[in-house]
Amino acid sequence: MxxxxxxxxxxxxxxxxxxxxxxxxxxxxxxxxxxxxxxxxxxxxxxxxxxxxxxxxxxxxxxxxxxxxxxxxxxxxxxxxxxxxxxxxxxxxxxxxxxxxxxxxxxxxxxxxxxxxxxxxxxxxxxxxxxxxxxxxxxxxxxxxxxxxxxxxxxxxGHRRLPAPARFKIYGRDEPSSAEVVPSRHLKQVIAFGGLSESGKSTSADYVRQACGAHRFKIGYLLRQSAHRHGLADPYMLSPRRQAELLLEELNRFAEAHVEAQLFTIESVHDDASIAQLKLLMGDRLQIVYLDASFELRVERSGTLPQAVAAKDEVKISRGAREVASIADHVIDNSGSVIDLRARLRRISSSWGPHQLRAMATYGLSLPAEVATATTDFTDAIRTNTAVWLAALTGSPTAGPWIACWSDIDLLVIADHAAAEQVASALGRYQSALEGTTTIGLTLATREELIARRLTPRLAFALYEIQHGQPVLHATPGLELPTISRKELAVAATHELPQVVLTMRRLRAGADATRMRQLYKHLVLACRLILREHGMWESGPDHILASASRLPGLPAFDVPSLTDVVSEWQDGGSDQAYKSVINAVDQLLTWYAAELAAA
Structure with missing residues (x-):
């Protein structure tokens, strides 16, 4: 037709x-x-x-x-x-x-x-x-x-009378589908929150929205929207299967209109039959979370009388809210701390798993002999501890050639807290071996912090680099890490940039030639973060500064190449490179302040 x-x-x-x-x-x-x-x-x-x-x-x-x-x-x-x-x-x-x-x-x-x-x-x-x-x-x-x-x-x-218009008809309202509804390829992940009154469903969904960028929906809203599209008055009269199909249709519609969306939450899961059918349709793309807490605690949280909470519970229980726990993928006892709840939610809502990490011996990183030897000794000292899961160098040692008196050592170690003392002891020997050669910074994180995504922006970037081929010194087979996306790093850049700018401004206020190295590195870091916000992913100081010079409204930097900057720094003679760095810092700070003022 x-x-x-x-x-x-x-x-x-x-x-x-x-x-x-x-x-x-x-x-x-x-x-x-x-x-x-x-x-x-x-x-x-x-x-x-x-x-x-x-x-x-x-x-x-x-x-x-x-x-x-x-x-x-x-x-x-x-x-x-x-x-x-x-x-x-x-x-x-x-x-x-x-x-x-x-x-x-x-x-x-x-x-x-x-x-x-x-x-x-x-x-x-x-x-x-x-x-x-x-x-x-x-x-x-x-x-x-x-x-x-x-x-x-x-x-x-007036030659003929018309009968009364009332028909007094009674009909049910429902809507079927002759073909099975399947999840859209753009519908990546949905978390459905169930539980009795004041159990934390809305609080949890709102946290996932804020922390993970989820799109948040109420089941009733989705059903009403779908019913309106199909000309249906009461979708709750449908069979559980049809309600599930309506929900999936509406989620598909939104996902296809917002292809960048990765995560959705739906609340008010009170009907165990329909959510079970939605699980059959979606499989692991749908994660059902049941939040549990004692009646007394829920009353306390509500700030209302026990009778009011009990009345709402009665309605939800009559619809099958309590039975949702038996089919949930995750049952969370929400009577503990907010930190515990949020850690569980981050693990559920985030992508994580074992990654194919690229291990490499220290001598394959083009480090000077004394640095490579000390790094190997440090790695050997901690790898025998089963509580140490990963060790890696991040930053300049893996991003380019080693530059004497300029390059730093940035260490990332993932280990249980019980291993902290052994790591600290090995770090002390490492620092002693390289004293006067370079500075060493250590980031020590636990697996739990990573999986709960309690990450600083720099730690998130280090994990991203490791997951995209940057070599590691040691990794336990099967280590599970959170998957870091570029979108997350772009968001992280907005959180890290203000601190970098403040530090750069402080360095500039008391600047002299002895601070050129610090100023230059902060200038490059600030530009790299700004480029990330613009969706640009440059590496290497020279490329980063050149790309930043092309940003709208920012005058082109007249900064010598890294090689020339380092040469002047090592010779301690001419201050031409230092003046160029100072001018570039001033340009960037002035531009940044103007951009914020325009907002």
């Missing part, structure tokens, strides 16, 4: 009568007749679908509910139209003969006949009988239009 059904065309006599009504009534009738015709079109489609040979018993039942729903809607719309059309009646009083049906009932028949003609025309190519029926159907329509105009004229003149 091609195209859409034709619009409903009213006969001329009825159109003239309606034109005599107030503008508000004219608009109301136009809207009502348009919706009535649309409801008849939906009803026709539903009656076609219910005849499908491959429908399940449940789908047939749902189709029947949908048919009832559209019949209910057409009756309601006809009643609404007759309430307005009743004002057309003249002053004939009770002596005028009573007509058998209302004007809107005739319009409803006209709508159905219009659809019948159109569907017959669409079927001509496959059914010759339809071709012979069309002239008769068109004749019926002409006669019905004449009869309707006659009825309107008689009613306006």
């Amino acid at each position: 091609t195209g859409n059904p034709p619009q409903l065309v009213l006969p001329a006599g009825l159109v003239r009568a309606i034109a005599a009504l107030p503008a508000k009534d004219q608009q109301r009738l136009d809207d009502t007749f348009t919706r009535l015709h649309a409801a008849n079109g939906h009803l026709w489609d539903a009656e076609d679908r219910v005849r499908g040979q491959h429908l399940t018993v449940l789908q047939v039942a749902d189709c029947k509910r949908e048919i009832d729903q559209f019949n209910s809607e057409r009756n309601a719309l006809a009643e609404r139209a007759d309430e307005v059309l009743g004002s057309l009646a003249g002053a004939g009083g009770t002596d005028a003969p009573l007509h058998t049906e209302t004007i809107a009932s005739v319009v409803d028949r006209l709508s159905v006949l219009t659809l019948r003609i159109w569907h017959s025309e669409q079927a001509v190519a496959r059914d010759e009988l339809m071709r012979r029926r069309i002239p008769a159907l068109q004749q019926q329509r002409e006669e019905l239009c004449v009869a309707l105009d006659t009825l309107v004229a008689d009613a306006v003149a």
